[in-house]
Amino acid sequence: MSPSLTRQWIWQMITSPWLILAFILTSQWPTSWSSLVISGLSVYYMIRSWAVLESPIKNPDQLKVVIVGAGVAGLGMARKFKEVGVEDFILLEKNPDIGGTWFLNIYPGVACDIFSHFYSFSYFLNAKWSKAYSEGEEIWNYLNRFVEEFQLRPHIHFKTVVSETIWQEDEKKWLVRTKEGKEYQANIFISAVGALHTPSKPHFKNQEAFQKPIFHTAEWDKSVELSGKRVGVIGTGASGVQAVANIAGKVKELYVFQRTASWVPARMNFAHWDWIKNCFVTFPFLLRLYRDILFLTNEVIFHGVFTISSPIRHLVENFVARGMRQNIREENEDDEVLLKTALIPNYPLGCKRVTPSDDYIQTFNQPHVHLIQDRIDCFNENGIATSNGKNIDLDVIILATGFDVLQSSRAFHGIGKGGQILSEVWGDCPRAYLGISHPGFPNSFILLGPGTGLGHSSIIFMIECQVNYILDCVRKLQSSGRKSMTVKKSVHDGFVAWLDKNMKNRVFGSGCVAWYQNAKGVNWTLWPKDLITYWFRTYSCDRTDYEFE
Structure with missing residues (x-):
């Protein structure tokens, strides 16, 4: 390893938040489990930093x-x-x-x-x-x-x-x-x-009959104005969840064609305050500590939520389902019951991609947003015909059908x-x-x-x-x-x-x-x-x- 890279590694090692915590804990509680765990993590991160700061390659x-x-x-x-x-x-x-x-x-x-x-x-x-x-x-x-x-x-x-x-x-x-x-x-x-x-683009029967704009989320057509239009979104995966929540306020009518419901826990997004940003700039080790906490949190979530034998998996699943139901507030009680049934998946949390959002579920509380569960039978010149014989007139169709x-x-x-x-x-x-x-x-x-x-x-x-x-x-x-x-x-x-x-x-x-x-x-x-x-x-x-x- 070159001298400059060695200095980098030493500096990264001594400013490691895990090493700092390990020093504090072991000095106060030399035999505690917490100090041993943190010390082990500090060794892990020091080794990882060595892997990142490689010496120049020969020839x-x-x-x-x-x-x-x-x-x-x-x-x-x-x-x-x-x-x-x-x-x-x-x-x-x-x-x-x-x-x-x-x-x-x-x-x-x-x-x-x-x-x-x-x-x-x-x-x-x-x-x-x-x-x-x-x-x-x-x-x-x-x-x-x-x-x-x-x-x-x-x-x-x-x-x-x-x-x-x-x-x-x-x-x-x-x-x-x-x-x-x-x-x-x-x-x-x-x-x-x-x-x-590579966008996944399913071909629907008689699709050529619809001559109005139709495009995939990965090929978004900026030239198409959605304001005041009747828009259909096919798919409720990650891109569908994000797009639906963000175009609902612009369109005249929004029809969301759902084949399978998605698990949509609250994302709880928030803006970073300026003083937090400045703190991270001034004290980089705090930013690394924050990253490490995020890393370890995700690791714990993985074992708790994505492991079939996990004792807390069902508790988390029920908690997420309850939160989704609480965000459904239809004026019509029958419609509310229907939405609560339709929007909650019937498969285990994590079996498909989890799609966090703070406003997707709430979007269906708006009277101009409609959830369509019927299978798409075919396209026609005016829009989409469903398997139950219903014709839905549309001005724009958006394929939120993911990737192949x-x-x-x-x-x-x-x-x-x-x-x-x-x-x-x-x-x-x-x-x-x-x-x-x-x-x-x-x-x-x-x-x-x-x-x-x-x-x-x-x-x-x-x-x-x-x-x-x-x-x-x-x-x-x-x-x-x-x-x-x-x-x-x-x-x-x-x-x-x-x-x-x-x-x-x-x-x-x-x-x-x-x-x-x-x-x-x-x-x-x-x-x-x-x-x-x-x-x-x-x-x-x-x-x-x-x-x-």
């Missing part, structure tokens, strides 16, 4: 890296390569600007459902988040500052769509081709395309050793060792790959773990003196078996139909354990997990 000029995607994951990986001295890297981005999901999604109310101070990079904190849960534009601005701070923009090739990647066995390099006809060669290839970039995560994983045609095609190997159930490596695809790594999605905490934590792991893989490859490394099939298969075993005790692996799963009910998208476990498993690359050539 960086020998590395040529191609990263696909300039969203949060791709930018995080690029910054890490630059930190350790690798300059020969490029990011190929299909969009005209950075941000990925946060560039594409501009619908009214788009926001993160994870606390802002934890939904950020640990080494690029933002003391001045405006709210507890920030909106999409503020997150996108944060990512732009990140790009400028670490001078990443010169490395990004915008409006570049990767079509094919081919492993060249003789040269031990990847050939990357784009739809624009360009070719790139790299000895390290990283896919950072993410899982939320399987198609997102097939963003390009990947060809590995022996001509094997990754999409064919995966089929409808993508898998990867630690969500990062796959047998037969040397020197190829995935960020936010299969089995690493989260339903309870910050995905940026997972990204940082993966980025550090990939960098350690590159170090091990260099130190081996070989040109390629591939995860062993036995290691990969053993990990998949471990995933499936641990998924059985999670609510989101219990069988209800959700976008997490494939048609066979296999949840291949989510990480089934807590974040500390993932950090531990990705802390370093084990040479024995890989074959070197």
Whole structure:
């Protein structure tokens, strides 16, 4: 580790809030459980800080890296390569600007459902988040500052769509081709395309008959004016919950087509006072302490809410359901009873994505907002016809139908050793060792790959773990003196078996139909354990997990 990085690490260590608390507690109560726990956490965070502050990589000029995607994951990986001295890297981005999901999604109310101070990079904190849960534009601005701070923009090739990647066995390099006809060669290839970039667009019978505006939330049409219009929103997942609550006050009539109700606990969003922001700026260790508290709180929630055998799971579920019912206040008593029945899910909390909101449920108290539970039969020139024969006239239809995560994983045609095609190997159930490596695809790594999605905490934590792991893989490859490394099939298969075993005790692996799963009910998208476990498993690359050539 270089002297400058050593000084950074020492400063981060001695200003760790956990270390400060450990010193206070152990000096006052040297044998108490609290002091032992805090001391253990301080060691954990010191070790984690060591992983973040890596020393420069040896022979960086020998590395040529191609990263696909300039969203949060791709930018995080690029910054890490630059930190350790690798300059020969490029990011190929299909969009005209950075941000990925946060560039594409501009619908009214788009926001993160994870606390802002934890939904950020640990080494690029933002003391001045405006709210507890920030909106999409503020997150996108944060990512732009990140790009400028670490001078990443010169490395990004915008409006570049990767079509094919081919492993060249003789040269031990990847050939990357784009739809624009360009070719790139790299000895390290990283896919950072993410899982939320291909909109899911169900096709309804006779859909072509509706000639008025129709668009997906991820392809929001700003030119369409909603004021005074009759608007239909199809879908009540995360984007539907956010959009409905934010357009209800503008439209003349709002029809929400619900196939399945969502769990909508109160988000309890609040603005950060200026004195809090200034305090975080002046005393950064307090901001880190706050982040750590958010982290540990999410870990506790994960075990309490998402574990089938948890003794408090039903208590939490009943508490959330009661809160949702209390927000329904219809003038017509029969309508109130109907809404209380229709808006409360009949499946366990956490089985599908939880969608917190402070105003979604209350939106249905407005007389011009209508919940439609009947199945959509077909479209017609005036709007939508339901299965019970009801015709609903509409001026605009909004598809809040989420993303096709399987198609997102097939963003390009990947060809590995022996001509094997990754999409064919995966089929409808993508898998990867630690969500990062796959047998037969040397020197190829995935960020936010299969089995690493989260339903309870910050995905940026997972990204940082993966980025550090990939960098350690590159170090091990260099130190081996070989040109390629591939995860062993036995290691990969053993990990998949471990995933499936641990998924059985999670609510989101219990069988209800959700976008997490494939048609066979296999949840291949989510990480089934807590974040500390993932950090531990990705802390370093084990040479024995890989074959070197």
